[in-house]
Amino acid sequence: MPNNKKKKLTPVQQEYQQLAKKREPSRPVFANCLRAFLVGGIICVIGQGIQEMFVHWAGFDEKKASSPTVAVLIILSIVLTSFGIYDKIGQWAGAGSAVPVTGFANSMSSAAIEHRSEGLVYGVGAKMFKIAGPVIVFGTVAAFIIALLHMIFNPDIVGGS
Amino acid sequence: MIFLWAFLLGGLICVIGQICFDVFKMTPAHTMTSLVVLGAVLDGLGLYDPLIKFAGAGASVPITSFGNSLVHGALQELRSDGWIGAITGIFEVTSAGISAAIIFSFLAAVLVRPKG
Numbered sequence: 001m002p003n004n005k006k007k008k009l010t011p012v013q014q015e016y017q018q019l020a021k022k023r024e025p026s027r028p029v030f031a032n033c034l035r036a037f038l039v040g041g042i043i044c045v046i047g048q049g050i051q052e053m054f055v056h057w058a059g060f061d062e063k064k065a066s067s068p069t070v071a072v073l074i075i076l077s078i079v080l081t082s083f084g085i086y087d088k089i090g091q092w093a094g095a096g097s098a099v100p101v102t103g104f105a106n107s108m109s110s111a112a113i114e115h116r117s118e119g120l121v122y123g124v125g126a127k128m129f130k131i132a133g134p135v136i137v138f139g140t141v142a143a144f145i146i147a148l149l150h151m152i153f154n155p156d157i158v159g160g161s
Numbered sequence: 162m163i164f165l166w167a168f169l170l171g172g173l174i175c176v177i178g179q180i181c182f183d184v185f186k187m188t189p190a191h192t193m194t195s196l197v198v199l200g201a202v203l204d205g206l207g208l209y210d211p212l213i214k215f216a217g218a219g220a221s222v223p224i225t226s227f228g229n230s231l232v233h234g235a236l237q238e239l240r241s242d243g244w245i246g247a248i249t250g251i252f253e254v255t256s257a258g259i260s261a262a263i264i265f266s267f268l269a270a271v272l273v274r275p276k277g
Contacts, residue, residue, distance in 0.1 A: 027183045029179075029180070029183045029184060032179050032182075032183055033176045033179045033180065033183075035179075036172070036175040036176050036178065036179035037172035037173070037175060037176050038172065039175070040171050040172045040174065040175025040176070040178075040223070041167075041168035041169065041171050041172030041175070041219075042168070043171065043222060044167045044168060044170070044171025044172070044218045044219045044222045044223070045164055045167055045168050045171070045218070047167070047171075047218035047221070047222035048163060048164050048167040048217050048218035048219070048222075049164075050218075051217065051218050051221075066213075066218075066221040066226075067254065067256075067257040067258070068257065069218065069221070069222075070221070070222070070226075070257055070258045070261075071257045071258065071260075071261040073222065074258060074261045074262050074265065075261060075265055078262075078265040078266060078269050079269075081269065082269045082272070082273040094179050094182060094183075095175050095176070095178030095179035095181070095182055095192070096172075096175045096179070098175075098178060098189055098192070098193070099174060099175045099177075099178040099192075099193070099196060099223050099224055100171065100175070100222045100223050100224065101222055101223070101224060101226070101227065101258060102222075103193070103224065104193070104224055104227070104258075104262065105261075105262045105265075105266070107189070107193075108262050108263070108266040109262075109265065109266035109269045109270070112266040112267060112269060112270035113269055113270045113273050113274075113275050114275050115270075116270045116271075116274075116275065117275075120271075123270075124267060124270040124271075128263070128266055128267070128270075130190075131189060131190045131193065132262070134190050134193075134194050135190070135193050135194050135197050135224070135227070136259070138194045138197060138198055139194075139197040139198065139201060139227055139228050139231050140231060140251055140252075142197070142198045142201040142202065142228060142231070142232075143201050143228065143231035143232045143234075143235050143251050144235065144247060144248070144251065146201055146202065146204075146205035146232050146235070147232065147235035147236060147239055147246075147247035147250075147251075148247060149205065150205070150236060150239065151239065151244060151247065157236070157239060157240055158239055158240070158243055158244055158246075159239070159240045159241050159242070159243060159246075
């Protein structure tokens with residue numbers, strides 16, 4: 001905990017916090033990382049397999065094949081989420097199932113399903129982006145800033161009329 | 162061979178995410194946001210494309226590739242359409258992922274009852 005936050009607490013609260021910190025079960029970081037590594041790796045291998053299928057059977061080139069691959073993975077993930085399977089995998093795998101795009105799709109579909117009872121607009125429409133929203137917002141702003149930096153430091157790339 | 166590299170790099174990026182969870186005590190939203198920005202910055206420096214070439218889906222399936230695609234779209238339109246491309250191009254490449262996720266999440270919410 002940062003010091004500036006600590007100062008506002010009374011001594012009793014500080015004592016409590018230290019006690020709570022001692023009692024907090026330490027997380028099995030190594031085992032968690034191993035699981036994340038395995039599951040994340042397997043999801044990427046599945047993705048690679050789907051990509052190879054698009055390249056060999058549908059005539060996409062390597063670069064173009066990654067978009068449909070991501071779409072297929074997202075559909076698979078949402079189907080698994082609908083049956084409650086993806087969340088079971090997530091409990092075991094931690095970041096291994098959260099970090100691939102399948103986790104992005106899972107965060108959207110599980111929030112949408114969970115909040116269905118609050119209505120289609122405020123429930124499904126709004127709550128769908130609980131986790132995906134920040135990801136899209138920060139990704140978009142970062143991409144815009146990076147494009148601006150490219151324009152400033154490398155004006156030659158700006159094409160058009 | 163590309164399958165092995167995809168496994169290794171994809172797994173490694175997930176381990177970075179797990180370390181954010183466990184060691185830095187970040188929430189899933191913070192972790193995913195950081196990874197997306199990381200992917201965007203790497204692509205801005207021109208370092209993400211070599212990763213995709215080297216590890217295929219190992220680099221294009223983790224969420225970092227979402228940041229990479231956002232920057233890619235912006236720079237691509239910047240080259241073809243001039244300065245306005247920095248705004249018009251951002252979602253050019255990521256359309257597949259975002260559209261699929263929105264459409265099928267909506268359908269799932271309409272068709273499926275929540276579990277547990």
